[in-house]
Amino acid sequence: MRARSEAASLLSARRSRKAMLFGTWYVAEHGLRTMSSYVTTIITGSIFNPLIYLFALGIGIGSYIDANAGGIGQQGVSYLTFVGPALLASAGLTAAFEETTYVVMGGFRWSRIFWAMNATPLRGSQIANGVLLAAGFRIVFTVVAFWLFLFAFGAAPSPWAPLAIPAAILSALAFGAVMMAIACRIEDDDSWFSIIYRLVIAPMFLFSGTFFPVERYPLGLRWIAWISPLWHGSQLGRVASYGLEQPAWLVMVHLGYLVALLAIGMRLSHTGFERRLSK
Amino acid sequence: MLHDMNDGDSVMIRSRGLTKVFGSIRAVDGIDFDIGKGEAFGFLGPNGAGKSTAMRMIAGVSRRSSGDLTILGMDPNRYGPDIRGHLGVVPQQDNLDTDIRVRDNLIVYGRYFGLPLSYLRTKADELLEFAQLEDKAGAKVESLSGGMKRRLTIARALVNEPEILLLDEPTTGLDPQARHILWDRLFRLKESGVTLVITTHYMDEAEQLCDRLMVMDKGRIMAEGTPANLIRRYSSREVVELRFGSDRNEDAAKRLEGTGDRIEVLPDRVLIYTDDGERDLERIVAGGMRPVTTLVRRSSLEDVFLRLTGRSLVE
Structure with missing residues (x-):
């Protein structure tokens, strides 16, 4: 063995200092390295997913609606312009789902890598932050790629349209934080995720004003949209993308709801990670 | 911030009344111990004795x-x-x-300590050599054998040049050859001054590796000392093992009363604790008893444990 002072000289006497400052990044770095093993899946998904949706909804349903109803909503924009920001947000949410549910279950149960991380100066809260940060990189990549397709298809007419990107990213992160808070509390059964997917994600996708305005739903179903980060993200995206008319207070509600969801999700993830790791 | 440890005080870990309760179970029930610098300290006990729980507390997580x-x-x-x-x-x-x-496992883990990549690249190669995994550097972890995975885990644990190395059941599930390779690596670490804390339910491992042992059962300390000292204190010098056949051991034990210091009846054999096994065995055979098999051996930690708890270590 080499002289035993080398690491000691690189690590300060308080060895947690660097980890305290950059711990979240170290965990995210691990997440990105892991993602690089399925980078092809991520990239092809990020290209084909928007293409399929944009063709099907823009050229398929969209041309039908536009020809028969002269567009959609009170402002009568083309169907693709209407649906685009919602598809953008939902692409972000899907990426968030993958990177916060199975990754968290794997870290605790399968590879048990979170226990290994926690044996170093890293804290549970930093591990949670790092997981979301790594998910954030994938979300940004997915959303930006999707938006470029929207733009190319002429579905982002407003000069403010690029602001739909941060709106979609914010809703995906808020959703991811909540999913992570749930995932870190699931002890043993991964079929929970398919149940969540069928009972929460799929209805959310269908009833969040993704394909037509929420006002068209009966009152009894609108609450699904109200609690759904997808709806809030989609509406923000629409304001940016084609200038959907929304009162300023409602825009603030959309933003505030997503920020609150993100904060609550992270808070619950922190306590969940810390508690599980310190048992 | 780091309290000065060089003020003549070489105690690395100090525990007083350490307790961990899960619901109604007292997994660790008020244990006291001190572990000194450079020592190889072992927790010996059966599964469920509370060793791993104690270890997770020492690791600063639980x-x-x-x-x-x-x-x-x-x-x-x-x-x-x-x-x-x-x-x-x-x-x-x-x-x-x-x-x-494999190699990236060492580097990525080192990052969690905030160590720079420039340091980690050299350190990873050095650790691969130590773990005898140089030619596996680019292999997938899943392709490694059980022993190799353990060695990689040990190498990974050394990336920050720790003062204390905690090993929880380091050789469980490994074949004898892999165990010996691992023990050899751990000896080298001990020689280089690393404090080792080991939990095990293998008495041979405890005897091989540990300077000092704590025998644990049901969350409590049953005894503490060097392996030789424990054997001296809680067992005789030698043991005569006799097998009469499962249904005849009890009866035979009754007839053997008075032989040696103490007799222990196990389901498959009778143990006689004595200072001179050969002499006692001769007497038993001369007395007309006909055991199916006989064995005279030195006392081991297994006997210490049996004496302390009335049970075997490995069940």
């Missing part, structure tokens, strides 16, 4: 329910991350990163 614990002079409840920066942890269950390759 929060104690009550009692006092200081590691390197610090309270893990307050300074967990600081303490963990000085520890190397080899958990019972492998938690290597299966998504990345």
Whole structure:
């Protein structure tokens, strides 16, 4: 063995200092390295997913609606312009789902890598932050790629349209934080995720004003949209993308709801990670 | 911030009344011990004795329910991350990163300590050599044998050049050859001055590796001392093992009463604790008894455990 002072000289006497400052990044770095093993899946998904949706909804349903109803909503924009920001947000949410549910279950149960991380100066809260940060990189990549397709298809007419990107990213992160808070509390059964997917994600996708305005739903179903980060993200995206008319207070509600969801999700993830790791 | 450990005080870990309660189970029930610098200290006991729980508290992750614990002079409840920066942890269950390759496992783990990549690249090669895994550097973790995975886990635990290395059941599930390779590596570490804390339910491992042992059962300390000292204190010099056949052991034991210092009847054999096994065996045979098999051996930690708890270590 080499002289035993080398690491000691690189690590300060308080060895947690660097980890305290950059711990979240170290965990995210691990997440990105892991993602690089399925980078092809991520990239092809990020290209084909928007293409399929944009063709099907823009050229398929969209041309039908536009020809028969002269567009959609009170402002009568083309169907693709209407649906685009919602598809953008939902692409972000899907990426968030993958990177916060199975990754968290794997870290605790399968590879048990979170226990290994926690044996170093890293804290549970930093591990949670790092997981979301790594998910954030994938979300940004997915959303930006999707938006470029929207733009190319002429579905982002407003000069403010690029602001739909941060709106979609914010809703995906808020959703991811909540999913992570749930995932870190699931002890043993991964079929929970398919149940969540069928009972929460799929209805959310269908009833969040993704394909037509929420006002068209009966009152009894609108609450699904109200609690759904997808709806809030989609509406923000629409304001940016084609200038959907929304009162300023409602825009603030959309933003505030997503920020609150993100904060609550992270808070619950922190306590969940810390508690599980310190048992 | 780091409390000075060089003021003549070489105690690395100090525990007083350390307790961990899970619901109604007292997994660790008020244990006291001191572990000194450079020592190889072992927790010996059967599965469920509370060894791993104690280990997770020493590792600065699991929060104690009550009692006092200081590691390197610090309270893990307050300074967990600081303490963990000085520890190397080899958990019972492998938690290597299966998504990345062997050498990257060492580098990525080193990053968690905030170590720079320039340092880690050289360190990773050095550790691969130490773990005899040089030619596996680019291999997938899943392709490694059980022994190789354990060696990689140990190498990984050394990336921050820890002062204390914690090993929880380091050789469980390994074949004899892999165990010996591992023991050899651990000996080298001990020689280089690393404090080792080991849990095991293998008495041979405890005898091989540990300077000092704590025998644990049901969350409590049953005895403490060097392996030789424990054997001297709790067992005789030699043991005569006799097998009469499962249904005849009890009767035979009755007839053997008075032989040796003490007789222990196990389901498959009768043990006679004595100072001179050969002499006693001759007498038994001369007395007309006909055991199916006989064995005279030296006392071991297994006998100590049997004496202390009335049960075998490995069940």
